[in-house]
Amino acid sequence: MAKFTLNGHEQAVDAAPDTPLLWVLRDHLGLTGTKYGCGMALCGACTVHLEGAPVRSCLLPLSAVEGKSITTIEGISADRSHAVQRAWIEIDVPQCGYCQSGQIMSAVALLKSNPSPSDAEIDAALSGNLCRCGTYARIRRAVHRAAELLRDGSGS
Amino acid sequence: MSARAPGHPPSRWSRRDFLKHSALAGGGLVLGVSLAAPATGPRTPGRPVSELNAWLRIGSDDSITMLVDRSEMGQGVYTALPMLIAEELEIDPARVRVVAAPVGDAYVNALNGGQVTGTSNSVPDAWEKLRKAGAQARLMLVAAAAQRFGVPASACQAAEGRVTASGRTATYGELAAAAARLPVPKDVKLKDPGQFRIIGRPQPRLDTPSKVDGTAEFGLDVRLPGMLYATVALAPQLGGRIQSIDAKAAEAMPGVRRVIASDTQAIVVADHFWQARKARDALTIRWAPGPNAQLDNAAIRARLLEAAKKPGLSALTSDDVAAPLKGGDAEKGLSQAAKRFEAVYELPMLAHATMEPMNCTADVKGSHCDLYVGTQVQSIAQAIAAEAAGLKPAQVDVHTTLLGGGFGRRLEVDFVPAAVIASKALGVPVKVVWTREDDMTNDYFRPPALEAVRAGLDAQGRLSAWALHVTSPSITARFDPTNKDPFDSVIEYVQNFPYAVANFGLNYTRQEIGIDVGYLRSVSHGPNCFAVESSIDELAQLAGKDPLAFRRELLAGKPRHLEVLRLAAERSQWGHPPAGHYQGIAFMEGYTSLIAQVAEVSIERGTLRVHRMTCVIDCGQTVNPRIIESQLESGMVYGLSAALWGDITVRNGQVQQRNFNAYRVLRLNETPQFDIHIVPSVGKPGGIGETGVPPIAPAVCNALYAATGKRVRSLPISAHGLA
Ligand code: FES
Ligand code: FES
Numbered sequence: 019m020a021k022f023t024l025n026g027h028e029q030a031v032d033a034a035p036d037t038p039l040l041w042v043l044r045d046h047l048g049l050t051g052t053k054y055g056c057g058m059a060l061c062g063a064c065t066v067h068l069e070g071a072p073v074r075s076c077l078l079p080l081s082a083v084e085g086k087s088i089t090t091i092e093g094i095s096a097d098r099s100h101a102v103q104r105a106w107i108e109i110d111v112p113q114c115g116y117c118q119s120g121q122i123m124s125a126v127a128l129l130k131s132n133p134s135p136s137d138a139e140i141d142a143a144l145s146g147n148l149c150r151c152g153t154y155a156r157i158r159r160a161v162h163r164a165a166e167l168l169r170d171g172s173g174s
Numbered sequence: 175m176s177a178r179a180p181g182h183p184p185s186r187w188s189r190r191d192f193l194k195h196s197a198l199a200g201g202g203l204v205l206g207v208s209l210a211a212p213a214t215g216p217r218t219p220g221r222p223v224s225e226l227n228a229w230l231r232i233g234s235d236d237s238i239t240m241l242v243d244r245s246e247m248g249q250g251v252y253t254a255l256p257m258l259i260a261e262e263l264e265i266d267p268a269r270v271r272v273v274a275a276p277v278g279d280a281y282v283n284a285l286n287g288g289q290v291t292g293t294s295n296s297v298p299d300a301w302e303k304l305r306k307a308g309a310q311a312r313l314m315l316v317a318a319a320a321q322r323f324g325v326p327a328s329a330c331q332a333a334e335g336r337v338t339a340s341g342r343t344a345t346y347g348e349l350a351a352a353a354a355r356l357p358v359p360k361d362v363k364l365k366d367p368g369q370f371r372i373i374g375r376p377q378p379r380l381d382t383p384s385k386v387d388g389t390a391e392f393g394l395d396v397r398l399p400g401m402l403y404a405t406v407a408l409a410p411q412l413g414g415r416i417q418s419i420d421a422k423a424a425e426a427m428p429g430v431r432r433v434i435a436s437d438t439q440a441i442v443v444a445d446h447f448w449q450a451r452k453a454r455d456a457l458t459i460r461w462a463p464g465p466n467a468q469l470d471n472a473a474i475r476a477r478l479l480e481a482a483k484k485p486g487l488s489a490l491t492s493d494d495v496a497a498p499l500k501g502g503d504a505e506k507g508l509s510q511a512a513k514r515f516e517a518v519y520e521l522p523m524l525a526h527a528t529m530e531p532m533n534c535t536a537d538v539k540g541s542h543c544d545l546y547v548g549t550q551v552q553s554i555a556q557a558i559a560a561e562a563a564g565l566k567p568a569q570v571d572v573h574t575t576l577l578g579g580g581f582g583r584r585l586e587v588d589f590v591p592a593a594v595i596a597s598k599a600l601g602v603p604v605k606v607v608w609t610r611e612d613d614m615t616n617d618y619f620r621p622p623a624l625e626a627v628r629a630g631l632d633a634q635g636r637l638s639a640w641a642l643h644v645t646s647p648s649i650t651a652r653f654d655p656t657n658k659d660p661f662d663s664v665i666e667y668v669q670n671f672p673y674a675v676a677n678f679g680l681n682y683t684r685q686e687i688g689i690d691v692g693y694l695r696s697v698s699h700g701p702n703c704f705a706v707e708s709s710i711d712e713l714a715q716l717a718g719k720d721p722l723a724f725r726r727e728l729l730a731g732k733p734r735h736l737e738v739l740r741l742a743a744e745r746s747q748w749g750h751p752p753a754g755h756y757q758g759i760a761f762m763e764g765y766t767s768l769i770a771q772v773a774e775v776s777i778e779r780g781t782l783r784v785h786r787m788t789c790v791i792d793c794g795q796t797v798n799p800r801i802i803e804s805q806l807e808s809g810m811v812y813g814l815s816a817a818l819w820g821d822i823t824v825r826n827g828q829v830q831q832r833n834f835n836a837y838r839v840l841r842l843n844e845t846p847q848f849d850i851h852i853v854p855s856v857g858k859p860g861g862i863g864e865t866g867v868p869p870i871a872p873a874v875c876n877a878l879y880a881a882t883g884k885r886v887r888s889l890p891i892s893a894h895g896l897a
Contacts, residue, residue: 033446034428041448045403050395051388053578055529056610060834063529091388103386110378110800113248113808115385116392116529116578141843148834150529150579151248152811154845156804 022083024049025093035081040064042080043090051091051119055148062147065120066090072127091119094126102126105164113151121147125161134165224350226311227358228280229259229304236335236347239271243281244300245291245550246274246381247580248808249863250801253379255300257797261372262308262364265335265346272380274574277552277567291550292585292693294765294861297797301859302364309362311353318352319344367795367856376800381576393548393575396535398603402431403447404596405607407440407454408616411827412689413464416440424453433457434599441592443600447607466688466827474687474824475520478624481685482518482645489661489680495669499678504628507639507677511630515716519627519708520888521701523822524620525837526694530578531613536593537603538563543570543594544603548577550584562591563598581812582693585653586618614837615829618692619822621647625705628679635717637728641679642668642705647686649693660684666698667868668706672735672763673728689824695812696867699764707760707872708887711879721876722748722759734855735761738768738790741851746772746788755785758876760869765861767793771810773873774846777881782896784814784846784874789866791850794857802862803850809866810848815839817871818897821890838892 021030024047033046038057043049043066052075055063059074066075067089094100098107102125112118121144128135128143135143140161149157222234231239240259246252252272260267275281282288284303285295312332319337320327322344330339335346367374384390409415419440421433429449434441440457444450490500508514535546536559543563549555552572560567577584589608596604608616623646630639650662664682671678694700714724722743729735739761742748751757754776761770774786789806796802819838823830831837875886878896891897 034448037446037448041446044395045446045448048397049388050391050397053392053529054394054531054607054610056834058610058833058835061529095387098383098387106386107378107382110382110804112379112382112385113250113804114246114529114577114579115248115381115390118385119388122386145841145843148529148839148841150527150581150812150839152808152840152845153804154811154840154842155807155848157842158845 020080020084022085023087025089031080033080035079037080038076039066039078039080039083039088040075043075049090049092053116053119055117061117062120062124063117065123065147067123067127070127070130072124091123094122100126101167102129102160102164105160105167109156109160109163111153111156111160113153117147117149117151121149121157125157125164128161129165129168133168135161222351224354226314226350226354227307228278229275229307230263230311232346232350234347234350236345237271238265238269238335238346239273241275242272243275243289244283244296245548245574245577245580245584247291247548247550247577247584249296249805250379250798251291251296252381253377254297254797254801255304256380257372257377258300258304259308261370262305263312264332267372267377267380269335270380277556277572281552288554289552290585291580292582294863294865297859298766298861305364306362309364310358313359313362314353314356315346315349317356318349321352322349374796374799377798379801390576392530392578393533393535393546394530394578394607396546396575396605398535398537401535401603401605402443402445402600403450403607404441404443404592404604405447405450405454405609406592406612407442407457407459408612409438409461409464411461411463411466412469412616412824412829413466413827414461415464417460417462419460420458423458424456427453427456432596432600434596439592441596441606443596443604451609463827469688469827470825471823474622477687478622478645478685481683482624482626482643484683486643486645486681486683487660489665489669489682492659492661492665492669494661494665495680496671499671502639502675502677504639504641504677504679508628508630508641511638512633513631513716515627515629515631515709515713517627517709517712517887519625519705521623521625521704522820522889523622523691524694524816524820525614525617525822525831526579526581526583527614527837527839528577528579528581528583531610532583532589532608533606534590534593535603535605536597538594538598541565541569544573545570545590545594546573546575547590548575548584549587550577550580550582551587555587555590558587558590559594562594581695582697583617585693588616610834611832614832617822618690620694620700621649621691622687623701625701627705627709629709629713631713631717635719637673637675637713639677640671640673640675640709641681642702643681643683644702645683645685646701647691648684649691649697651684652690653693663693663697665702667702667762667764670763671706672732672761673710673725674730675728696809696864699762699864699868700813700816700871703760703762703764703868704872704889707762707869708875711758711872711876712885720749725759725761734792735763735768737853738770738792741853742770742772742788742790745790745849745851746774748772756877756881758873758878758880760873760876762865762869764868765865766858767791767860767862767865769865769869771869771873773870773877775874775877775881777896780896782818782874782878782891786847786849787870787873788849789851790853791865792853792855793860793862793865794855795859796852797859799852802852805862806850806866807848809864810870811840811845813867813870814846814874817874817889817891819890819892821893
């Protein structure tokens with residue numbers, strides 16, 4: 019039985035220790051917002067936060083999160099009120115939407131450590147997140163917009 | 175995508191395979207399966223809801239639900255189609271709850287001949303149909319209000335979800351039950367474009383909120399009570415077959431419920447995906463390599479080159495070729511030309527690489543099957559599921575989920591039967607998930623093509639002859655064996671060759687390559703636009719003219735075309751790029767839209783960098799300009815990924831690219847700045863989902879030529895050491 023903190027709550031899971039966190043979240047815990055895209059840390063669709071830092075959950079075994087704190091897309095706000103989510107809605111970033119949980123988790127992590135990122139800093143932080151629908155230009159705009167919302171103090 | 179509804183479901187493998195080879199798997203593979211009773215139960219108990227027509231349900235609580243009969247794969251149909259109804263129904267589209275339509279006759283796409291989402295024609299097909307449905311429903315609600323108020327219908331006003339007359343008012347929800355019992359009015363007058371209040375204005379997407387909090391449900395996210403998870407082992411060599419399988423080690427692994435083998439694949443069913451995935455690696459399968467054991471890219475190319483020596487079939491007999499192109503004689507024109515030009519353009523195979531790998535969930539219970547799948551072809555999915563379950567199509571309910579990308583890959587249903595067969599065998603719902611590696615190596619690839627252009631200029635440097643000979647395998651011959659048109663999608667775009675030329679030729683030689691090919695976003699528009707727009711650029715150079723001026727000359731007398739070019743030149747500051755930057759242009763008439771793109775590039779330390787893309791489109795009446803812009807950005811990113819790196823290669827029958835490390839696609843830091851302009855236009859709405867894809871490859875290669883003097887005639891650009 020592995021124990022960790024998931025979106026602020028204690029969580030216990032009975033799964034093989036080598037099971038990637040991605041599948042623990044999706045199959046065992048029913049949190050399907052985190053997506054499978056490549057299984058090899060190549061696409062970013064499975065991005066979650068481990069102790070606040072973005073990680074690829076497809077290669078992170080359950081054993082590595084014992085006692086740690088995990089945040090998923092379901093945990094960043096209860097009502098889409100996080101500044102990044104609001105900016106994403108305002109700019110209508112998603113197309114198919116499949117990559118977007120990962121994009122948003124990367125953006126949230128970036129803005130936590132860098133509240134006013136430049137284009138180059140956004141590129142550096144989010145270039146590991148593929149989007150086959152090509153929402154990149156809007157992602158860049160939305161990250162700037164989210165930074166603005168956070169600076170105005172109107173984001174969470 | 176060009177996707178006419180096929181007569182038969184295409185099957186790479188069939189139910190018969192499974193019956194025949196279930197002996198291989200043997201009863202012994204059944205492990206101690208203890209299954210919870212099925213608990214899907216009835217769906218949400220309904221409030222009183224009235225059905226106004228096939229697309230519209232209005233609840234007594236004023237809820238408005240629209241059944242959208244096209245698949246949402248990012249292109250925005252779950253917003254654009256409801257907007258069409260909302261315009262005439264007089265409601266705010268933001269109030270609409272969208273659900274996926276089931277399989278049904280009302281939901282057939284008349285332009286595709288089936289319930290198909292493809293060929294960028296969801297809006298063109300729905301344009302009259304859904305506005306009319308909205309208007310009819312409004313008239314029925316008005317008639318119900320007139321009865322209730324005891325006034326003539328002409329005294330009633332419908333606006334913002336309610337009907338008012340002389341101080342009295344009733345909401346649509348209050349009127350819906352009575353309205354639904356009234357006759358459907360036949361003759362309805364639709365609004366003139368000048369009266370539109372919703373259509374043509376940027377509207378937020380209805381699906382965005384669910385896509386920022388993880389609640390949007392894709393096929394991969396389907397969860398049913400008692401559901402098991404499965405993955406498949408597919409032949410490493412395309413066309414390979416299972417000779418023998420030893421599943422003992424896999425069966426003994428924790429959570430594994432069953433291994434089912436057929437001729438062509440093994441399905442591993444377990445309590446969780448990761449258990450199935452690990453157990454798959456523990457299978458010992460001896461594969462017979464099949465007919466492609468020796469197949470590689472050199473062999474494919476050799477076949478195409480050999481076939482290209484034949485003259486091919488002239489497409490000038492096809493009704494699809496525009497009449498003005500049929501008047502001349504290409505050979506005569508070529509022989510009389512003052513200057514002649516010949517070039518062969520080569521296009522590689524491509525993978526669709528949707529972000530969401532293929533998957534399907536089935537729940538077979540007795541004589542019924544529920545199918546949960548992200549598909550572009552509901553009726554074909556239904557038919558193949560029925561075949562796999564041994565049921566009739568009417569016994570299969572198709573629940574279309576959101577698609578994590580389609581791009582034509584989900585016009586295929588090869589990932590459907592395994593879920594049905596596993597669910598039937600185990601008596602519980604089963605979700606089958608392909609790994610990324612399965613998805614990439616078992617795609618129906620964009621066909622490779624050789625495109626030979628011969629052209630001539632007269633003494634004044636005007637285009638006097640232009641002829642294209644395409645050699646490639648046929649997608650449609652496999653996808654729809656009942657289709658007798660030998661050209662079908664192969665001649666897209668060239669069939670509307672927009673440039674003035676007295677002598678035009680268009681030939682096709684079909685050459686199969688031993689592996690299946692499929693419709694990929696923009697289908698043959700992509701390869702053909704590359705051949706047309708590269709050759710026009712080369713011809714401009716041969717004529718000693720500016721590429722834009724040369725195109726303008728050839729489009730004289732076509733004001734809509736010229737306006738698109740003029741704006742493209744103006745917005746891109748054509749001829750005046752920043753120092754060290756170079757420009758290239760491409761134009762296309764396709765999906766009843768006109769599009770021009772200007773690429774601005776530089777070469778930095780020997781590597782191509784695309785800085786800015788100017789894109790101008792005339793796509794007729796717009797429905798949602800906001801979605802059009804994102805679709806054009808999307809098309810350019812998709813097309814640029816392919817132009818720079820897209821290349822599926824085969825060695826000994828095995829696809830060499832297995833994941834995104836080997837199949838490179840564009841990333842955020844490589845994305846150019848987009849500058850998009852929509853020409854105000856009142857023509858019928860044109861297609862948009864694929865239109866942005868084709869021009870970018872020739873535009874970038876033409877810019878590359880401007881920068882380096884090096885003409886890239888084969889893609890990807892990376893094969894030339896430049897990307
Ligand atoms: S699924 Fe984890 S990075 Fe792609
Ligand atoms: S929105 Fe479709 S993959 Fe990013």
